[in-house]
Amino acid sequence: xxxxxxxxxxxxREMIESVxxxxxxxxxxxxxxxxxxxxxxxxxxxxxSVGVLxxxxxxxxxxxxxxxxxxxxxxxxxxxxxEAAIGQMIALxxxxxxxxxxxxxxxxxxxxxxxxxxxxxxxxxxxxxSMEMMGVDPLRRVIAPRFWAGFxxxxxxxxxxxxxxxxxxxxxxxxxxxxxxxxxxxxxxxSVSFTTDVLNGVVKSVVFGFVCTWIAVYQxxxxxxxxxGISSATxxxxxxxxxxxxxxxxxLTAVMFGDF
Amino acid sequence: xxxxxxxxxxxRDVVFSRGERRIFDGLSLQIPKGKVTAIMGPSGTGKxxxxxxxxxxxxxxAGTVMVAGESVPDLGRKALYRLREKMGMLFQSGALFTxxxxxxxxxxxxxxxxxxxxxMIRDIVLMKLEAVGLRGARDLMPxxxxxxxxxxxxxxxxxxxxxxxxxxxxPFAGQDPIxxxxxxxxxxxLNASMGLTSVLVSHDVPESxxxxxxxxxxxxxRIIGDGTPxxxxxxxxxxxxxxxxxxxxxxxxxxxxxxxxAADWGIAGPGQYGDGQ
Amino acid sequence: xxxKTADLTxxxxxxxxxxxxxxxxxxxxxxxxxxxxxxxxxxAKFNDAGGLTPRAKVSMAGVTIGSIxxxxxxxxxxxxxxxxxxxxxxxxxxADSAAVIRTSGLLGEQYxxxxxxxxxxxxxxxxxxxxxxxxxxxERLISNFASGQ
Numbered sequence: 001x002x003x004x005x006x007x008x009x010x011x012x013r014e015m016i017e018s019v020x021x022x023x024x025x026x027x028x029x030x031x032x033x034x035x036x037x038x039x040x041x042x043x044x045x046x047x048x049s050v051g052v053l054x055x056x057x058x059x060x061x062x063x064x065x066x067x068x069x070x071x072x073x074x075x076x077x078x079x080x081x082x083e084a085a086i087g088q089m090i091a092l093x094x095x096x097x098x099x100x101x102x103x104x105x106x107x108x109x110x111x112x113x114x115x116x117x118x119x120x121x122x123x124x125x126x127x128x129x130s131m132e133m134m135g136v137d138p139l140r141r142v143i144a145p146r147f148w149a150g151f152x153x154x155x156x157x158x159x160x161x162x163x164x165x166x167x168x169x170x171x172x173x174x175x176x177x178x179x180x181x182x183x184x185x186x187x188x189x190x191s192v193s194f195t196t197d198v199l200n201g202v203v204k205s206v207v208f209g210f211v212c213t214w215i216a217v218y219q220x221x222x223x224x225x226x227x228x229g230i231s232s233a234t235x236x237x238x239x240x241x242x243x244x245x246x247x248x249x250x251x252l253t254a255v256m257f258g259d260f
Numbered sequence: 261x262x263x264x265x266x267x268x269x270x271x272r273d274v275v276f277s278r279g280e281r282r283i284f285d286g287l288s289l290q291i292p293k294g295k296v297t298a299i300m301g302p303s304g305t306g307k308x309x310x311x312x313x314x315x316x317x318x319x320x321x322a323g324t325v326m327v328a329g330e331s332v333p334d335l336g337r338k339a340l341y342r343l344r345e346k347m348g349m350l351f352q353s354g355a356l357f358t359x360x361x362x363x364x365x366x367x368x369x370x371x372x373x374x375x376x377x378x379x380m381i382r383d384i385v386l387m388k389l390e391a392v393g394l395r396g397a398r399d400l401m402p403x404x405x406x407x408x409x410x411x412x413x414x415x416x417x418x419x420x421x422x423x424x425x426x427x428x429x430x431p432f433a434g435q436d437p438i439x440x441x442x443x444x445x446x447x448x449x450l451n452a453s454m455g456l457t458s459v460l461v462s463h464d465v466p467e468s469x470x471x472x473x474x475x476x477x478x479x480x481x482r483i484i485g486d487g488t489p490x491x492x493x494x495x496x497x498x499x500x501x502x503x504x505x506x507x508x509x510x511x512x513x514x515x516x517x518x519x520x521x522a523a524d525w526g527i528a529g530p531g532q533y534g535d536g537q
Numbered sequence: 538x539x540x541k542t543a544d545l546t547x548x549x550x551x552x553x554x555x556x557x558x559x560x561x562x563x564x565x566x567x568x569x570x571x572x573x574x575x576x577x578x579x580x581a582k583f584n585d586a587g588g589l590t591p592r593a594k595v596s597m598a599g600v601t602i603g604s605i606x607x608x609x610x611x612x613x614x615x616x617x618x619x620x621x622x623x624x625x626x627x628x629x630x631x632a633d634s635a636a637v638i639r640t641s642g643l644l645g646e647q648y649x650x651x652x653x654x655x656x657x658x659x660x661x662x663x664x665x666x667x668x669x670x671x672x673x674x675x676e677r678l679i680s681n682f683a684s685g686q
Contacts (some may be wrong), residue, residue, distance in 0.1 A: 044540075045540070045553075048543040048547050055550065129317065130342070132315075132569055133317070133348075133349040134345075134368070135341040135342070135345045136341075153550075156557070159558045162557070162561060163560050163561060163565075186568075189566065190594055191646075192566040193592060194562050198562060198566050202558070205553045208617055224681075225666050
């Protein structure tokens, strides 16, 4: 019994230590002012591979989720004769919750794991070490642009996801099931508020982008530089990011929409 | 080691351990300027760790590491990075940046550390590639290179900034005889033409001894023998002779330390592993 | 060159993000670029504000002309004091108009409907509606009906 508590305590200590190391690592990567002539092209390249290349999965998922919401919402709401509220339901669900959350989950799976694997492989093939020996700090050269790219991409992807989803919902609700288009948009506009709904959604996606990218680059940088180490780091990235997103989503929702 | 007049690198009483395992226990070593020094030893004795200590990627627990008159462990970040501009290191795997072409790989340190115009960078890069015989391969990606070519391209990159010191980590490991011959020739030529201080870490005895001016053999966290190649060949120590001749058994035992064989097979009485399970 | 393509697509990506956000602001949340300085405030006192919430719409003849800014308790009369932001373009609401709390549909949100009066004078910034009609309370209605009053 005592042993179990000891093990539990050790796990706790290790976890806190690793969070501390991750914080130090992030500070090391982001401290200091980068030379924009060097940093900007690096950033652009990373936004391309992290953000632009994730666009396809985001658009397709957003479309389908919007369409599903349209179908499900219609069948439920039509029982009460209020299928006109479908627009409001789809928009609120997407803007407040599904947009930021699903985008972050997809991002962790698509881009986060790739970031971890890439950085881990650079470590395993001594590219990071050789950079250090050339007098170039890999934290600033490799980690910082990747971090900023993820941080900037997630909110953009989340906004695109929500818009595509709302459009997909309209496709099903209006074009297919025959809800009047004016009430689709009208209900939506009267119930979605820019500050409490849209902006809070943006805040969520910013937080998720920060956390997911942080986890991804840290896991890559901290991995054991072997093939087994990289694969376990990639798994950890996806698992930790997903858990962090869902947990933080609850906390943020409670703070933003809870009445206390 | 026969004390060099002008040591470029000096390690004194260096202690370093990784986890529980002590890798260096009071290691002292001098590396003379402008010469090729080989550090040899069995695998797992921390030869690469030694290079990382010199490059400041690791800090010793005790002792001093002096490079070009500066104490490496005490340098701040900026000063350390400035010192590293004077060093080149050839990693075992080459460590070329896989997303850049050969040309861009060699140009990388120049672009980072200087503000030279593009045409000048091009001239320098082509010169370095010419020196390793890869001028024609400048547009290839690292994935398209053979192992030997990768190492040569990496060598061109490590000398791009005309360093004072170059460290080779296992330059011969896993190379075919021709590629090995090429690397031997390159190390010798670079040392002769640029007056580089070269440190060579390897366990390939004949190749290392054929090009180095001095050699020392590391084993068990300390130096067991050093001197010129001729001195080493006639070294009295059994351990040195075992390593140089490659004998399977000797002071370095064939068997990894283990419990008594009889006990392991359960022939003897009380088991070492305790009862139960 | 590859860098140029990357630059271009990343630029487009960022533009798409901003456009998406604008869409969410304008089309989805119905945020009009018109700012609040273009509106004026009227007050209405109700005996029972019911389920009225801030930001609920205020309409006239079914057209939205403003929204509820906030709802407080008037400590002298113990009535609900509702502040209404009315669109600046609707500056000729007759002074004897009535503010009525209505429900959109049977279960929908509550909103204020302004029934137009006939006065020549108009309500100005800071004025209070003279006549109001409180929220219809379904429970009270039923209990009144049941007790025969």
